[in-house]
Structures are given as C-alpha cells and as structure tokens.
Amino acid sequence: xxxxxxxxxxxxxxxxxxxxxxxxxxxxxxxxxxxxxxxxxxxxxxxxxxxxxxxxxxxxxxxxxxxxxxxxxxxxxxxxxxxxxxxxxxxxxxxxxxxxxxxxxxxxxxxxxxxxxxxxxxxxxxxxxxxxxxxxxxxxxxxxxxxxxxxxxxxxxxxxxxxxxxxxxxxxxxxxxxxxxxxxxxxxxxxxxxxxxxxxxxxxxxxxxxxxxxxxxxxxxxxxxxxxxxxxxxxxxxxxxxxxxxxxxxxxxxxxxxxxxxxxxxxxxxxxxxxxxxxxxxxxxxxxxxxxxxxx
Numbered sequence: 481x482x483x484x485x486x487x488x489x490x491x492x493x494x495x496x497x498x499x500x501x502x503x504x505x506x507x508x509x510x511x512x513x514x515x516x517x518x519x520x521x522x523x524x525x526x527x528x529x530x531x532x533x534x535x536x537x538x539x540x541x542x543x544x545x546x547x548x549x550x551x552x553x554x555x556x557x558x559x560x561x562x563x564x565x566x567x568x569x570x571x572x573x574x575x576x577x578x579x580x581x582x583x584x585x586x587x588x589x590x591x592x593x594x595x596x597x598x599x600x601x602x603x604x605x606x607x608x609x610x611x612x613x614x615x616x617x618x619x620x621x622x623x624x625x626x627x628x629x630x631x632x633x634x635x636x637x638x639x640x641x642x643x644x645x646x647x648x649x650x651x652x653x654x655x656x657x658x659x660x661x662x663x664x665x666x667x668x669x670x671x672x673x674x675x676x677x678x679x680x681x682x683x684x685x686x687x688x689x690x691x692x693x694x695x696x697x698x699x700x701x702x703x704x705x706x707x708x709x710x711x712x713x714x715x716x717x718x719x720x721x722x723x724x725x726x727x728x729x730x731x732x733x734x735x736x737x738x739x740x741x742x743x744x745x746x747x748x749x750x751x752x753x754x755x756x757x758x759x760x761x762x763x764x765x766x767x768x769x770x771x772x773x774x775x776x
Contacts, residue, residue, distance in 0.1 A: 504535055509546040509564035525551065525566075536566040544579055550597060552577035552585075559587070561597075570599045582632055586610055592621075594634045603634040613647050618666070620645055629653065629668070638668040649681050663702065672702035683715040686734070697721070697736075706736040717749040720768060729757070731770075740770040 504527065506512050513525045518538025525536040525543070542559075544552035550561040550569055560572035561580070578586035584594050584602055593605035609622040610630075619630040621640060628640035638645070644656040645664075653664045655674055662674030672679065672689075679698075680688040686697040686705065696708030697716075712724035720731045720739060729747035731740040744757040754765045754773060764775035 504533060506535065506564040509549055509551070513546050513551075513564060515543040515545060515551070523553070525564075535564070536562070544577065547579040547581065548583065548597075550580050550585075552579065561585070569597060570595065581616065584634065586619075603630065607640075614650070614666075629666075637666065638664065648679070654679060671700070672698060680715060683717070684719065684734075686716050686721075688713050688715060688721075705734075706732070714749065717751065718753065718768070720750050720755075722747050722749060731755075731768075739768070740766070 509525075512528055513535060514528045514531075515523050516526050516531070516534075516538065518524050518534075522538040523540040523543035524534055524538030525546075527533040527535060540553040540555060541557070542554040546564070550563060552559055553562055553572070555572045558572040559574045559577040560568055561570035561577070563569050574587040574589055576588035576592075580597065584596055586592055587595055589605050591605040592607040592610055593601055594603035596602055607621040607623055611620045612618075613620050617632050618637070619632070619634075621628050621630055623640040625643065626640040627642050627645045628636065629638035629645065631637050638653075642655045642657055644654075646654040646656075648654045648663060651666060652671065653666070655662050655664050655670070657674050659677065660674045661676050661679050662670060663672035663679060665671050676689045676691050678688075678690040682700060685699055687699075688695055689698050689704075689708065691708050694708045695710045695713040696704060697706035697713065699705045710723045711726070714722040716734065720733060722729055723732050723742075725742045727745065728742040729744045730738060730742040731747070731750075733739050744759055745761075746758040746763075748756045750768065753767060756763060756765050758764075762775075764772050767773050
C-alpha cells in the first residue's frame with residue numbers, strides 16, 4: 481500500500497457506478513463521502529447516504545477516507561490531499577500519507593514529517609517511523625534505532641535516545657536501554673532510573689520491579705518502598721500483595737510486613753475481602769488475617 485491511514489480502514493470496495501462527477505453540495509465530507517473503487521481499479525468518492533451518486537470521479541490510484549475535510553490520494557505514484565470538490569489542496573509529492581488530525585498530517589518524503597493543510601512543514605522530515613500513543617495525544621517516533629516522543633503539536637518532548645518506549649498506564653512511559661527499564665513522565669523527566677529488568681504497571685500506588693533476579697515494589701516517585709528481596713511478587717489488591725518464597729506463597733501489606741506467612745502452595749489475589757488458596761492439595765478461602773472462611 482502506498483497510502484497509510486493511522487486508525488482508519490480504507491473503506492474501499494469495487495463499484496460499477498458511473499464515473500461522472502456530481503454537483504451535490506457537501507458540507508461535511510468526513511461523514512458524507514466515502515471512497516469507492518471504479519473501473520480499472522481507480523478510486524473516487526461517492527455519497528455515503530446514496531452510493532449511486534459519484535461526487536469525485538474514480539481517477540486516483542489510491543484514496544483514503546476524508547478527515548478534517550481532506551482526503552489523501554495517489555496520482556502517478558505520489559500522494560497529496562484533495563478537498564470535497566476534488567481540488568488539489570496539498571500537491572501530490574509524497575511517498576506515503578497519514579490522515580489529517582488537529583490540522584496536521586504525517587507525510588513521508590524520504591523520511592516522515594508533519595505538514596499542515598497549507599503544506600507548511602510543521603515537523604521536519606527526520607523520522608523513520610511514528611505511532612500514535614496515549615489516545616493520539618502523543619507520537620512515538622523512531623530515528624534510526626532510537627525512539628523519542630512528540631506531543632500532538634509536533635513539539636519534541638523526548639529526543640530519540642532510547643532503544644524502546646512503551647506506554648505505562650496513562651501517565652508514564654517505560655524507557656528501555658539494553659536489558660534495563662526505567663520510567664519517564666510525559667515531560668520527559670526520568671522518574672525511575674533505567675536499572676530494572678522489569679517494571680509492572682502501578683496498582684494501588686505500587687509497581688512490582690525486578691532487579692538482580694529479585695522483586696520488590698516502588699511508588700510513583702520511583703522510591704523503593706518495599707525492599708527488592710522476594711523470589712516473586714505480585715501487584716497489590718485490596719491492600720495486600722502475594723509474595724513467594726521457595727514453593728510457598730504468603731501476603732504482605734504496604735509496609736512490607738508479613739501479614740499471612742508463607743504456607744500456601746497456590747494463592748490468588750484478594751477480592752471482596754477473600755482469597756482462594758491451597759494447602760496440602762486442598763482449596764479453600766481465607767480472609768485478610770489468614771483465617772479460613774470458606775471450604776474449611
């Protein structure tokens with residue numbers, strides 16, 4: 481595919497409708513127009529409400545759905561944008577296109593950059609790849625083998641200096657260099673140093689981390705709040721976290737105090753004040769003091 485439409489299907493399907501254009505007045509092309517495939521595999525645009533009415537004849541090699549009043553099309557192997565009248569608004573000079581969002585679109589000319597509807601370059605052509613993250617409010621970008629972050633206006637938040645970036649909840653990014661992970665906030669500040677083998681998502685204010693083969697807990701400031709000393713540890717639920725020693729499980733509180741000792745062969749998280757556990761092959765439920773309350 482020549483065209484690239486982030487988050488949208490191409491909406492095309494072969495059609496035998498006539499190729500003549502229509503004088504129909506279009507007020508909202510995003511809703512009123514859809515691409516179709518005409519004779520010879522060419523793409524045009526017709527009314528969504530009446531697919532027999534062609535508004536823009538099928539003359540394009542490829543076509544994206546309208547977004548913010550503009551549709552990406554391909555002519556002679558190059559991409560640009562047209563309006564609902566079929567007028568060329570952004571010249572067909574790009575290798576690949578995204579769709580317009582918030583007045584801007586990603587386009588590729590050797591590398592990816594961002595333009596506005598007047599074809600003004602908003603973000604220089606610097607990036608090998610990009611991806612919308614955090615609900616389209618940010619762009620993860622790749623330059624060579626390193627990743628960075630732009631905000632929705634195209635401003636650099638994090639320069640490409642990490643081997644990978646992943647969303648972590650709704651407020652942070654996992655930053656990876658080598659075999660280690662850390663956490664960045666959405667201003668680019670390093671909140672958790674890049675020194676952990678693994679960082680789980682925060683739950684009840686704590687995240688499980690792994691370092692040197694052991695696990696513990698950090699808070700959202702990056703402070704180690706429960707020492708990294710457990711063979712295995714699991715997220716907090718209802719103020720208790722399951723931890724493992726050898727083949728047995730127990731539960732700790734938010735201070736790291738052992739509330740229910742290691743004695744269970746299997747143990748589930750607490751839900752509704754109870755947790756299902758097994759001991760000696762028998763399954764039963766305990767309360768938060770370790771007292772058996774069901775299946776005793």
